[in-house]
Amino acid sequence: MAGVEQPGQPTTSAGWRDERGETALAQLDRHWVELLQELRVVQTGVQVLTGFLLTLPFQSRFEQAPTWQVVVYLVAVGLAVLATALFAAPVSVHRALFRRRARAELVAVGHRCAVAGLACLAGALVAVVLLVVAVLLGGGPGLVAGGVAVVVFAGLWGVLPFTLRRRALRTTRQPTP
Template sequence: MTNTVTAGAGADEERDAVEDGRDETEAEQADRKWVELLQEIRVAQTGVQILFGFLLTVVFQPTYGRLEDVDRAIHIVTVVLGALATGALIGPVSLHRIVAGRRVKHKAVVWASRMTFVGLVLLLVTMAAALLLVLRVATHNAYVPYLVSGVVLWYLVCWFLLPLWVRHRHTTT
């Protein structure tokens, strides 16, 4: 049975039909993909919410006023990035609630998947900026940008390069 695929990353989202080996209707497939997406979002939401909460409390610390202007600017940018990441990762819940019962779950899955991807990219940048801020304040060393770059590279490998390699290597069409 050929099923319509309506979720995934990149070009896969726009495919009209693909054989995935499952015997399910389009509605069943959309339901399954929605549940899978929600499980993925739960992991990312927890991380971004904890990080964002921490970032919000920093300005209330007595030592915040003694930060260099550059560090305060990094903090402000990091807070904004954290807010954007939080919005993108919580957005799919709002999307689902607003379109529930309208028979557009397949499209909701596509858009929620896109928001989740954007949220993950924003989370990566937020974590990098937070790490930059903490290491600058804690160490005052010139090697901080290299450490942060190494961590960002690791995130890119784990979050994007390895999954893309697996997708490329093991996808059959």
């Protein structure tokens, strides 16, 4: 039909369509919406963590913490605050790029901020696990718990996604019968 774009056919607006029948702009819009949904999931949690961490120094027992625990605490606070800033940064970038036809840049920057924010969040959570277990059970168990947390986050947030990505790339490169 004249004037109706068909999947797989060139379009006048973006010049191409992908296997979903999306134009480049529609694909960028979908990626932006998916990114925002992912950020909403983690943003609340990291804000609660940050708020909790910011109240700790006002507890009377905190004054008795050894220097190394204060250092671990400060690392946790710094990483949690940085994660909060990174997860909120795409909103600021969106405001700056609003109506500038820069959706590709917005999605790319948002993606990088989300990845960096996840890394900071993982680091903050590892520090919190180390600190909590150390306060309750001692420094040795705290280090073990922190090490286990590193392995869990590295596995679930690093190794697993990259393994699945590599597998997906291999299957998309193979010719379909």
